[in-house]
Amino acid sequence: MPPRPSAPAPLPAAEPASAVVTPNPWERLRQFTSARIALGRAGTSLPTRAHLDFALAHAQARMAVHTELDMDLLANALQAIAPQGQSVLRLHSAAQDRPTYLQRPDLGRRLGAESRALLQGQPPAQADVVFVVADGLSSLAIERNALPFLRQMLPALAEQWRVGPISLVRNARVALGDEIGAALGASLVVVLIGERPGLSSPDSMGLYMTWQPRPGMTDESRNCISNVREQGLSYAQAVHKLHYLMQQARQRQLSGVQLKDESDTLAAPEQASQAFMLGNSAVQPPR
Numbered sequence: 001m002p003p004r005p006s007a008p009a010p011l012p013a014a015e016p017a018s019a020v021v022t023p024n025p026w027e028r029l030r031q032f033t034s035a036r037i038a039l040g041r042a043g044t045s046l047p048t049r050a051h052l053d054f055a056l057a058h059a060q061a062r063m064a065v066h067t068e069l070d071m072d073l074l075a076n077a078l079q080a081i082a083p084q085g086q087s088v089l090r091l092h093s094a095a096q097d098r099p100t101y102l103q104r105p106d107l108g109r110r111l112g113a114e115s116r117a118l119l120q121g122q123p124p125a126q127a128d129v130v131f132v133v134a135d136g137l138s139s140l141a142i143e144r145n146a147l148p149f150l151r152q153m154l155p156a157l158a159e160q161w162r163v164g165p166i167s168l169v170r171n172a173r174v175a176l177g178d179e180i181g182a183a184l185g186a187s188l189v190v191v192l193i194g195e196r197p198g199l200s201s202p203d204s205m206g207l208y209m210t211w212q213p214r215p216g217m218t219d220e221s222r223n224c225i226s227n228v229r230e231q232g233l234s235y236a237q238a239v240h241k242l243h244y245l246m247q248q249a250r251q252r253q254l255s256g257v258q259l260k261d262e263s264d265t266l267a268a269p270e271q272a273s274q275a276f277m278l279g280n281s282a283v284q285p286p287r
Helices: 027-032 046-068 072-081 098-103 113-120 139-157 178-184 233-253
Strands: 088-092 129-134 166-170 190-195 206-212 221-227
Touching: 046 139, 072 113, 072 139, 072 166, 088 113, 088 129, 113 178, 129 139, 139 190, 139 206, 139 233, 166 178, 166 190, 178 190, 178 206, 206 233, 221 233
Parallel strands: 088 166, 129 166, 129 190
Antiparallel strands: 190 206, 206 221
């Protein structure tokens, strides 16, 4: 497989305005969002630049979904930051390849036979929390965000939480974390997973936290922190939110719809209470 580029090549600079392209009066608002607004028009169609930008974004989203995660590279990097004495477990869902994973979501929600046997052979983790790193629907999101997020998250837990083995799972859905957490005997499982790519965010990572995980649990039992990436929710903000939810889950012995995220009412790094859609306070360049 050829190496994946670290970032997409920039598009050529926009052509000077002409009588052919009718500008949109809201164009100045584009500095505040990466959403496709105020693109202008050429007759009844999009201008060429906007059309090419859309085609590039669509190609990036498809690449994020179909490209397989480099398990060897990420496993070695995770082992370097894993809590002392803990290993990185390389697991696989029951979906044996990427096409099957995309066509059979149910297979991505349970472990393959070999991975289940591997977990059963592990000694009791005696852990409060285990982290599951899953490729999900965007391997690009995990390649870019899982390691830097955990570099900040794990030290924040060192004094009050016993962290178990990190599981790295190929072709996984969120619910697979419940089976892993139960097999390792953890009170809490946190799944880092690549979210379904959007046309402005092919690298968005989600965090799913579940108290007392066990197979068969459904989404109302989980808390989700979404859009963790450099252009979205920062790692520091995500660490703050997840740490708050973990503390509340342990204190109240629950997670999901009964546990609300009120972390923004507390002091948070990088002004975590700011509006979600604006991201950080820096002005975003127009696309």
